[in-house]
Amino acid sequence: MVSVTVWNEYVQEREADAVSDQYPDGIHATLAMALEKRGHEVETATLADREHGLTDSVLAETDVLVWWGHVAHDDVDNSVVDRVCDHVYRGMGFLPLHSAHVSKPFRRLMGTPCTLTYRESGDRERLWAVEPGHPIANGLPEVIELEPTEMYGEPFAVPAPEDLVFVSWFEGGEVFRSGCCYRRGAGRIFYFRPGHETYPLYHEDVVQQIIDNGVRWAASDGDRVDYREGPVEPPE
């Protein structure tokens, strides 16, 4: 059991029928339910909440923060980004999904633009587990077929993943590093590509299972770690 906070900008679901048709209570509600069903303790938070719902006390109680953002990245307050990153350094897990590839906290943690190419053409996608022994690939088939999906293409401007778990194949001719693990300080980060606001991927069992695996992998058993800058005496 992991204490998860699912964050959503929660904008498109309230503005566009095509989105609310798929996620009437918001993508966060769908993800929260999926993770609760798998045994986690889940809270949600959104952009419109005070401090975007991510106060220091909320983050202190969060083992893993799942992040959805798409059209409102710029509206996320920099002080909240600072706070999220600070908790990652100290040991909070972080799961940015799909279009969160250019969210502020993910770009901050990567140190790169995190840009990519895309195409909203309903491509068929095949997700290959290139590290079938990785905890995030646990219990999954060797290849997972998803359709329709938005294509994301290389080059993906991120640091080389520390663990590359999934690589996607797209019908249109592209590949993508779709499951990428990083450590930043004591925090573990899993970027997971599949997902969309109108293609209903977050309702699929296999996608939920991967996010569940990611949450378990990113959760730390240990206490928060405090890195510091400062003078020290010799060990003895």
Add this chain to the structure above:
Amino acid sequence: MVSVTVWNEYVQEREADAVSDQYPDGIHATLAMALEKRGHEVETATLADREHGLTDSVLAETDVLVWWGHVAHDDVDNSVVDRVCDHVYRGMGFLPLHSAHVSKPFRRLMGTPCTLTYRESGDRERLWAVEPGHPIANGLPEVIELEPTEMYGEPFAVPAPEDLVFVSWFEGGEVFRSGCCYRRGAGRIFYFRPGHETYPLYHEDVVQQIIDNGVRWAASDGDRVDYREGPVEPPE
């Protein structure tokens, strides 16, 4: 200018018309000419040569060893494998091509089975440079189309590449980590997937250019390094 030795088992070219039609003087001759044309000093060696042409003095003069093998991996003498690996540890570069994924020296250096799935169906392949800033991707387009090719599929049972330069897309639905860099001791290793004994890929300019880039990347500027096991006195 790099001192290159191109090694070939040189078996199928002498036994099968379909192979000798493409490579009448052997794959090694084609590769050697391509590398000479690009300014390198190239020697060749084959399985039938005494000590497979890889004596200690040959290896001592070799900056980078390019390796082709397919049907005769088991005929390579273990003492030659020992010697090749020893030179890699000390700084010689090593470029196993295509079916050399299960050659003895590559498997020894990886420490894993290096197995994969395959299909000889003339698939169209698209080779994506996922690290366009890597020296081995230098001067190349973002995506390279190759056809016909033999499909190689994941999971590829190798250690996670230290640099993953190319990922392949195959028409049939697979992906593959096709350009993988490793260091073993002081030696740099570049595994490059494309190639075949009857599909004429090694005649293509862009394939030759990647192998040239790989040779330049794998060549060390430094002296050979001698690792040792043994007792030492304190530094002062």
Add this chain to the structure above:
Amino acid sequence: MVSVTVWNEYVQEREADAVSDQYPDGIHATLAMALEKRGHEVETATLADREHGLTDSVLAETDVLVWWGHVAHDDVDNSVVDRVCDHVYRGMGFLPLHSAHVSKPFRRLMGTPCTLTYRESGDRERLWAVEPGHPIANGLPEVIELEPTEMYGEPFAVPAPEDLVFVSWFEGGEVFRSGCCYRRGAGRIFYFRPGHETYPLYHEDVVQQIIDNGVRWAASDGDRVDYREGPVEPPE
């Protein structure tokens, strides 16, 4: 709870008083007791056992294999090494300790000589957790003082660790990468340097705790993974 098999060549404890004084029932007995006390299910096996006690059925039941060897590396049968490595590829964890740096299975899995320099001078050692957020550093102080120890010095001829958890400082002036993580296939490997046959480090609580952490980290939750070489049809 992890199913652990502790393997020991069990030679010096039966031949030298200085060793049996520290480990009257063998190093394996001490390690087994330490791991049982921490909640694991532990079996032991030694060189003198039939098939060194590492039959296929024993390995199939083993989540993590802990390995001690020092003077009898060459007496380990190659077919047992094959079998151990095969189980690692399929998902068994592997913890080589101290002088197992040149054991056959570790060298096979690394693909390098794994050599180093050493000095049996009872140096004081300080083990620094350079990744304090890593699961293997869980619950440990930032620096651990050990004395007396055998110095191990760089260069350590291994592939660059995928996770470098501990770096040692030695009184005599050396450093060493003392806690190194690797993945080979589905198996996780943790090399841990501290330990010795006459310096009684395996009786120390903090050393036992690190080995416990290593065992937990190296144990897989998943089923064994079978890599394969062979032809495939397209996914559809």
Add this chain to the structure above:
Amino acid sequence: MVSVTVWNEYVQEREADAVSDQYPDGIHATLAMALEKRGHEVETATLADREHGLTDSVLAETDVLVWWGHVAHDDVDNSVVDRVCDHVYRGMGFLPLHSAHVSKPFRRLMGTPCTLTYRESGDRERLWAVEPGHPIANGLPEVIELEPTEMYGEPFAVPAPEDLVFVSWFEGGEVFRSGCCYRRGAGRIFYFRPGHETYPLYHEDVVQQIIDNGVRWAASDGDRVDYREGPVEPPE
């Protein structure tokens, strides 16, 4: 021959005798002379220059940017930091030295706090080349003794180095990952620890040689790479 720009905040040399005694024309002047002597084309730039001397046209002509900062990190304009990082992503090399561990561009590129512990006690330091075959260790002895130095201690809050070339031993009992390589986009980054404003390390030949090696390693042979975010058509 590499086009190098050496950047210095150039503050302490103008304000403190203890610093100007060592570096009368500024640390940048000493480093520039050392690199020119080794065959590079070198320009310098400082904080007081318009746009800190780092206009887009200067950076466009720079293969590798060497960076010294200590007391004035906060005075570096964020728009210049943006521009430096953008050139790194596109292929410019970057060498932050010593106290530049908390400079704005290095922290931005790492995505972490980059904090550490320190002690200005004139410790003797031993710099061990743990990867003696790495280009940056080229031509160096296995261990380099430096004295007096400022101690920097772990944990160093950076992402795990992609190549860890040097590890330091300090007389007082600490270790430090002193030579760390990273890639961010097409740019290569080498953080090198030794150095100080009053301990005269940058006058030492061996330190200059390592910086020279670092400059050569970080320089790209290729054209600048432009990553992009945007829609694409299928490859054919």
